[in-house]
Amino acid sequence: xxxxxxxxxxxxxxxxxxxxxxxxxxxxxxxxxxxxxxxxxxxxxxxxxxxxxxxxxxxxxxxxxxxxxxxxxxxxxxxxxxxxxxxxxxxxxxxxxxxxxxxxxxxxxxxxxxxxxxxxxxxxxxxxxxxxxxxxxxxxxxxxxxxxxxxxxxxxxxxxxxxxxxxxxxxxxxxxxxxxxxxxxxxxxxxxxxxxxxxxxxxxxxxxxxxxxxxxxxxxxxxxxxxxxxxxxxxxxxxxxxxxxxxxxxxxxxxxxxxxxxxxxxxxxxxxxxxxxxxxxxxxxxxxxxxxxxxxxxxxxxxxxxxxxxxxxxxxxxxxxxxxxxxxxxxxxxx
Amino acid sequence: xxxxxxxxxxxxxxxxxxxxxxxxxxxxxxxxxxxxxxxxxxxxxxxxxxxxxxxxxxxxxxxxxxxxxxxxxxxxxxxxxxxxxxxxxxxxxxxxxxxxxxxxxxxxxxxxxxxxxxxxxxxxxxxxxxxxxxxxxxxxxxxxxxxxxxxxxxxxxxxxxxxxxxxxxxxxxxxxxxxxxxxxxxxxxxxxxxxxxxxxxxxxxxxxxxxxxxxxxxxxxxxxxxxxxxxxxxxxxxxxxxxxxxxxxxxxxxxxxxxxxxxxxxxxxxxxxxxxxxxxxxxxxxxxxxxxxxxxxxxxxxxxxxxxxxxxxxxxxxxxxxxxxxxxxxxxxxx
DNA sequence: GCTACTGATTAGAGCGCGCTAATCGGGTAC
DNA sequence: GTACCCGATTAGCGCGCTCTAATCAGTAGC
Numbered sequence: 001x002x003x004x005x006x007x008x009x010x011x012x013x014x015x016x017x018x019x020x021x022x023x024x025x026x027x028x029x030x031x032x033x034x035x036x037x038x039x040x041x042x043x044x045x046x047x048x049x050x051x052x053x054x055x056x057x058x059x060x061x062x063x064x065x066x067x068x069x070x071x072x073x074x075x076x077x078x079x080x081x082x083x084x085x086x087x088x089x090x091x092x093x094x095x096x097x098x099x100x101x102x103x104x105x106x107x108x109x110x111x112x113x114x115x116x117x118x119x120x121x122x123x124x125x126x127x128x129x130x131x132x133x134x135x136x137x138x139x140x141x142x143x144x145x146x147x148x149x150x151x152x153x154x155x156x157x158x159x160x161x162x163x164x165x166x167x168x169x170x171x172x173x174x175x176x177x178x179x180x181x182x183x184x185x186x187x188x189x190x191x192x193x194x195x196x197x198x199x200x201x202x203x204x205x206x207x208x209x210x211x212x213x214x215x216x217x218x219x220x221x222x223x224x225x226x227x228x229x230x231x232x233x234x235x236x237x238x239x240x241x242x243x244x245x246x247x248x249x250x251x252x253x254x255x256x257x258x259x260x261x262x263x264x265x266x267x268x269x270x271x272x273x274x275x276x277x278x279x280x281x282x283x284x285x286x287x288x289x290x291x292x293x294x295x296x297x298x299x300x301x302x303x304x305x306x307x308x309x310x311x312x313x314x315x316x317x318x319x320x321x322x323x324x325x326x327x328x329x330x331x332x333x334x335x
Numbered sequence: 336x337x338x339x340x341x342x343x344x345x346x347x348x349x350x351x352x353x354x355x356x357x358x359x360x361x362x363x364x365x366x367x368x369x370x371x372x373x374x375x376x377x378x379x380x381x382x383x384x385x386x387x388x389x390x391x392x393x394x395x396x397x398x399x400x401x402x403x404x405x406x407x408x409x410x411x412x413x414x415x416x417x418x419x420x421x422x423x424x425x426x427x428x429x430x431x432x433x434x435x436x437x438x439x440x441x442x443x444x445x446x447x448x449x450x451x452x453x454x455x456x457x458x459x460x461x462x463x464x465x466x467x468x469x470x471x472x473x474x475x476x477x478x479x480x481x482x483x484x485x486x487x488x489x490x491x492x493x494x495x496x497x498x499x500x501x502x503x504x505x506x507x508x509x510x511x512x513x514x515x516x517x518x519x520x521x522x523x524x525x526x527x528x529x530x531x532x533x534x535x536x537x538x539x540x541x542x543x544x545x546x547x548x549x550x551x552x553x554x555x556x557x558x559x560x561x562x563x564x565x566x567x568x569x570x571x572x573x574x575x576x577x578x579x580x581x582x583x584x585x586x587x588x589x590x591x592x593x594x595x596x597x598x599x600x601x602x603x604x605x606x607x608x609x610x611x612x613x614x615x616x617x618x619x620x621x622x623x624x625x626x627x628x629x630x631x632x633x634x635x636x637x638x639x640x641x642x643x644x645x646x647x648x649x650x651x652x653x654x655x656x657x658x659x660x661x662x663x664x665x666x667x668x669x670x
Numbered sequence: 671g672c673t674a675c676t677g678a679t680t681a682g683a684g685c686g687c688g689c690t691a692a693t694c695g696g697g698t699a700c
Numbered sequence: 701g702t703a704c705c706c707g708a709t710t711a712g713c714g715c716g717c718t719c720t721a722a723t724c725a726g727t728a729g730c
Contacts, residue, residue, distance in 0.1 A: 002473075004716055015680045020718065028678060050449040051386040052716035055685050059718095070415050076406035083405070083432035092446060095430040097418035111427060114385045116337075138337075217611060243607070250612025272578070273608060276552065277585025339686055350710045355688065363708060387686035390715050394688095673729090680723070687715090694709070700702090 003044040012040035023048055050092075054116065063091050063299065064112030066105065066122045068098040074241070074269050074288070075123055078144060081292030082121060089296055091118070102126040109135050119299040122146075124189055140302040142295045146189050151310055154298040158286045159314035160196030166319045167238055167266050167284060168200045175327045176236040176264060177206060182213040182223040182248065184240030190215070193240060193268070215240055220247020228255055235263065235328035242267035242274045242283055249279075249324070264325040280322040287315045338379040347375035358383055385427075389451065398426050398634065399447030401440065401457045403433040407550075409576070409604050409623070410458055413479060416627030417456060424631055426453070437461040444470050454634040457481075459524055475637040477630045481523050486645055489633040492524075493621045494649035495531030501654045502573055502601050502619060503535045510662045511571040511599060512541060517548040517558040517583065519575035525550070528575060528603070550575055555582020562598075563590055570598065570663035577602035577609045577618055584614075584659070599660040615657040622650045 005023070009016040014033060021029050022037040029037075040046075054060050063086055067075050079095075086093050094115055096108035105127045112120060119140035125132065129148045142154045171179055181197040184190030194210055201208035211226055213219035220239060224247065227234060239245035245267030249259050259265050267274055270285035294313045302308055340358070344351040349368060356364050357372040375381075389395045398421055402410050414430075421428050429450055431443035440462045447455060454475035460467065464483045477489045506514055516532045519525030529545055536543035546561055548554035555574060559582065562569060574580035580602030584594050594600050602609055605620035629648045637643055 006716080016717090017680055017682090017719090018678090020716095021679085024718080030678065033678080047445070047449050049390075049451055049716055051390045051451060052685090053718075055384075055386045055390055055687090056716075056718040058685070070418070071408055071411040073406055073408045073411070076408070076411060080405050080432065092450075093430065093432065095428065097415060097428065110382070114382050115427075116384055116386060217607070221612065246611050246613055253613070272552070273611070276581050276608070277556065278581055278588070278613060341686080351687085352689090352710050352712090353708090355686095356709085359688080365708065368708080384686055387715090388688075390717085391686075391688040393715070671730105675728080676726085678723105678725080681721090683718105683720090685716105685718085688713105690711105690713090692709105692711075695707095697705085697707105699704080 003046045004049070005046075007044055008037065008041045008046050011044060012036045060116055060118040061091050062094050062115065062117045063296070064109075064115065064117035064120045065093050065095045066098055066108055066112065066120070066125060067095060068105075068124045068126060069100045070097050073271055077288040078123055078291050081289045082144075082295060083292070085292040085296035089300060091296070098123075098125075100126070102128070102131075106131055106135060113139065119303050121295050121299065126187060129188075140299055140306060142299045142302070144291055144295050147192060147312065148188070152302075152306070154295075154302060154310060155312040156291055156294045156298065157192075157312070157314060159316055160192045161199055162196075162314070163268070163284050163286075163317040164193075164196035164200035164238075165203070166317060168197070168204060168206075170282075170319055170321065170325065171236045171238075171264060171266070172204055172206070174264070174325060178232065178234045179206065179236040179238060180209045180211060180227065180230075180234045181238045182211045182220065182240055182244050184244070185212070185214045185219075190240055197238060209234070213240055213244055215243060217243045217247035220244035220249075221251050224248035224251035228252075228257075233263075236325070237263060237265045239265065239267050242269045242271045242281055245281055245283070245324075246273055246279060249281075260324050260326040262329060264328070266319075266325060270320050274320070274322070280324065282322045282325040283320050285318045285320050287317055290315045338381045339384070340381070342379055343372065343376045343381050346379060347371045395451055395453040396426050397429050397450065397452045398631070399444075399450065399452035399455045400428050400430045401433060401443055401447065401455070401460060402430060403440075403459045403461060404435045405432050408606055412623040413458055413626050416624045417479075417630060418627070420627040420631040424635060426631070433458075433460075435461070437463070437466075441466055441470060448474065454638050456630050456634065461522060475634055475641060477634045477637070479626055479630050482527060482647065483523070487637075487641070489630075489637060489645060490647040491626050491629045491633065492527075492647070492649060494651055495527045496534055497531075497649070498603070498619050498621075498652040499528075499531035499535035499573075500538070501652060503532070503539060503541075505617075505654055505656065505660065506571045506573075506599060506601070507539055507541070509599070509660060513567065513569045514541065514571040514573060515544045515546060515562065515565075515569045516573045517546045517555065517575055517579050519548060519550045519579070520554075521547075525575055532573060544569070548575055548579055550578065552578045552582035555579035555584075556586050559583035559586035563587075563592075568598075571660070572598060572600050574600065574602050577604045577606045577616055580616055580618070580659075581608055581614060584616075595659050595661040597664060599663070601654075601660060605655050609655070609657070615659065617657045617660040618655050620653045620655050622652055625650045 005016050005019040009019045019037050022034050121142050124145040133150050144156050147155050183194045198208045211223045213223050245265050267281050267283040270283040274281035274283040340351050340354040344354045354372050357369050456477050459480040468485050479491050482490050518529045533543045546558045548558050580600050602616050602618040605618040609616035609618040
């Protein structure tokens with residue numbers, strides 16, 4: 001099983017306790033001893049045992065992360081920023097790979113808890129708020145990409161209303177009035193996004209119209225066919241994410257409609273797909289890079305003081321305008 | 336820190352040892368006691384402490400996974416299959432988030448080893464073979480998506496030669512003769528892919544031609560511009576992956592060339608992007624689903640017997656023909 | 671000389687659990 | 701009743717480490 005502090009101590013002819021002090025970078029160790037210990041450790045190829053360490057210290061250096069769907073690059077981005085922030089704070093990450101099924105999530109979180117993670121970061125969990133409450137009631141938890149009114153659970157999420165204002169501001173400025181939203185489904189994140197759309201439309205004095213969907217390419221296709229039957233046809237589509245947007249665009253084009261000339265399309269995520277030369281989708285950039293640092297900050301705060309009041313951090317978005325939006329065809333811009 | 340077996344034992348009025356037996360599903364526990372213990376555990380909300388458990392048992396249930404680039408959905412797919420297989424075998428995964436930089440990788444692997452993982456699964460590591468050797472020399476390790484001739488290190492990878500034969504077989508059958516390859520760069524995986532292309536071309540009696548690239552959209556664009564200057568212009572392009580393919584396609588189209596009519600394009604990964612309605616890229620599907628089970632199988636074998644001889648498992652690929660390949664324009668199919 | 675004090679080192683008690691070996695209790699055989 | 705056995709239960713050590721408290725050496729002060 002590899003050498004232990006005991007072995008290192010023996011080789012360096014010092015006590016085991018001293019080895020422990022050196023490993024923990026204690027200041028009160030003479031330079032002479034420190035060097036002797038480090039050399040012995042080096043020679044033996046000693047590696048600290050993270051288990052024994054956390055067992056003894058009870059101060060864990062691991063944050064448990066639940067990812068709802070690993071194959072979704074959006075989560076990859078969030079995770080990546082989380083990893084950077086966690087590393088900077090001296091934490092490891094233990095990841096539970098989600099499978100897009102709500103019931104498995106509970107088991108995954110349980111596994112994380114068995115590893116006595118210092119805190120939980122849950123990326124867009126699908127489980128119900130009730131389950132969430134029972135699982136996280138006694139652990140520092142931060143929700144990412146999903147809101148939930150749970151006491152003691154911090155939240156980092158996109159500012160959906162601000163995002164919607166950004167999108168609709170852009171579209172109305174171009175002259176659009178008839179703008180539909182293809183939703184991401186019945187889950188909480190999707191509902192928040194739809195709600196942002198609805199509010200922003202109302203603020204603009206426009207009538208909102210939603211088509212139920214999902215965060216998938218297929219959902220975009222289905223919704224697009226629906227849109228084609230609408231009369232009068234909307235002049236702009238706000239899709240729940242890029243995948244949906246691109247799915248819809250495919251259908252539009254195969255029906256002889258040109259994007260953006262006949263129909264403007266906006267997505268969310270500013271994903272790789274949106275950036276493709278072939279696509280150049282106007283998309284909402286959710287500032288995913290800020291998610292990680294915000295989440296880690298909130299988590300550390302709560303680990304430090306579990307009783308601190310609930311914080312909700314809404315990350316501002318930006319709109320990346322590309323080539324799928326332009327003024328509507330037969331309509332001049334109305335001031 | 337939550338209740339321990341001690342607490343459960345006290346509540347159930349039995350010994351701590353019995354609680355331990357119940358938790359490990361020992362057969363020699365009376366049904367009566369078992370129920371009493373389980374009920375007490377339930378009431379207290381007891382969760383086993385994974386650290387203490389592995390400290391005591393020395394049999395770890397965790398596999399360490401190094402992912403080279405989390406934001407790449409290809410790795411998401413591999414990871415996902417790995418997760419499924421690991422779970423089926425009763426293992427947890429501890430993930431180290433790669434950052435596409437070779438020197439950080441070593442530190443990440445070290446972290447994994449500190450967690451005394453039972454084995455390592457490295458997804459397309461970028462580090463040199465030398466580093467790889469020194470890090471993995473004494474731990475069960477499986478390399479995924481990259482080959483390396485290291486004793487005691489198993490490998491699961493795409494069968495690049497078979498894949499190249501598949502692609503080139505398809506293209507030559509359509510009538511193509513002048514087929515170039517945009518590589519993924521100087522890393523090992525890319526070189527293996529290029530090597531497969533070269534060999535398969537030679538087998539077909541064709542002259543190979545490679546353009547240096549990277550696994551990115553931009554690299555595809557750069558290569559495409561290069562291709563446009565070639566005379567005679569190739570009739571087909573085999574890109575290192577889908578991203579490269581799509582990058583190239585964008586440039587082709589913006590130069591008035593139509594895919595596939597003027598130029599056939601094939602990618603690798605059969606990614607979400609390839610499947611988009613707007614893209615419909617013919618692509619090599621690398622059977623990523625099989626990676627995980629193969630890797631876990633090899634790893635368990637080696638954990639069981641570290642001295643077992645090195646195994647290299649090459650996963651067969653399939654070609655998903657979509658709409659970016661067709662017979663070359665001004666050339667009839669030659670028998 | 672003795673005490674007081676400072677900084678370096680060590681002894682030793684756990685952390686929560688697994689596991690071996692010892693013990694217990696209640697049949698069965700005679 | 702005694703001897704024996706076998707399944708059920710428990711005592712207690714050790715995993716590799718952290719951390720408090722104790723010890724040790726060395727210096728200063730008087």
